[in-house]
Amino acid sequence: MNTDVARSHRGTIFLEDGAEVIEHSAHAADQWVLKLRAPECAARAQPGQFVHLQCDPRLPMRRPLSIQRVDPAAGWVEFLYKVVGDGTEALARQPVGMRLSVLGPIGNPFTLNPERPLRLLLGGGVGIPPMIFLADHLRRQGQGAQTRAILGSEVPFPFRPRPSEILWPGLPDGAIATMPLLEDWGVACRLTSLADIPGAYPGFVTDLARPWLAGLSAELRDQVELYACGPHAMLAACAALAAEFDLPCQVSLEEYMACAVGGCAGCTVEVHTPQGGAMKRVCVDGPVFAASTVFPPV
Structure with missing residues (x-):
């Protein structure tokens, strides 16, 4: 250690x-x-x-x-x-x-870069909670209007979705379902699911994020940073999406843990550094990592 x-x-x-x-x-x-x-x-x-x-x-x-x-x-x-x-x-x-x-x-929390004030939060399943916490933190700092969240689930959401009244230009027609809590905070939010939830986009969070990112001007896109938490496959897709648009992305990893304080090293993952691969403990070295270090571009 x-x-x-x-x-x-x-x-x-x-x-x-x-x-x-x-x-x-x-x-x-x-x-x-x-x-x-x-x-x-x-x-x-x-x-x-x-x-x-x-x-x-x-x-x-x-x-x-x-x-x-x-x-x-x-x-x-x-x-x-x-x-x-x-x-x-x-x-x-x-x-x-x-x-x-x-x-x-x-663990180490998300880092907010003041040079990237347009923040896109991507949460899937039980990876939704850190995104809600981050959205709450940002709106308390007066940055809710610059925050966007896309939340996905393959089972019914643990809240009752409702149609959003916050405009989000650049998204496909019909993607209108939102999380009421984020809506009430003034944070633009949309939901995705393959479970036929009314108003939710029928796809993955990255499928909905891509057209919005593609439609931004170069000036606005330079202000975007991605934050994500969810299943491994979703995080890999988020890292790939960030690389596609040359954007920074932070991911919060989910791993089985025994001690959770860095002693057992049972939650280690390989992280890529300029010096080569290194084993890091998700509990205390993470759970937040730069996406490009955990999922390096191919």
Whole structure:
């Protein structure tokens, strides 16, 4: 382990053993939205970071969950997760009032480049939460009107889509479905799905992003940066899209984790550097990486 990197994370991760479940709601396709009172995490969390959460006091292994929203003043942190195994199945049974152990916030967040103020957020499935957190962060900084989000899902979304009232020139006709929360924040958003959701574009997030990027003037395109989180294949497609238009792109990776604090090295991925390939830990060296280093152009 690189000791300098290890030391850089000391004092940045907090353990809150008594985080209280204050809201826990079920949605279609075994998706759940969980809100915890965790003031230490809420005060420090940044878009792109995650927590390592105890799913049940009887289960020794934690599960990594991306942060969807925070309210530092009220001291709560919100997550969207999907039941995929024993851990998340146990988590789904936790009632309001239950207290769980939270380790976080963990990892390197997204970086905002002031020279690229036109930001396109691409989220797929359980990769949607970091995009919501980033959109919230940007609108709180007064940059919501310059932010665009395209969210995709192959199952029903964990919210009720509605037709957008925010114009987004350059998109195909009929792509009008939006996430109400982002719409209310003034962030232009569109939805994509192959699940025949009314108003959603029938394709992938990159399929909808491409015509918009292609229609921008060279001056505007020079102001764009992409941010993405989702399945591996989607992130590879986002990296390829960024390379196609010569744009910077940051991706938040999803990997299985045991310790989530850099000790076990079980979440390593190969990252390409000028000196050659290097193995990096997604938990503390990421989860956010430059897309071109994880998915180098062919």
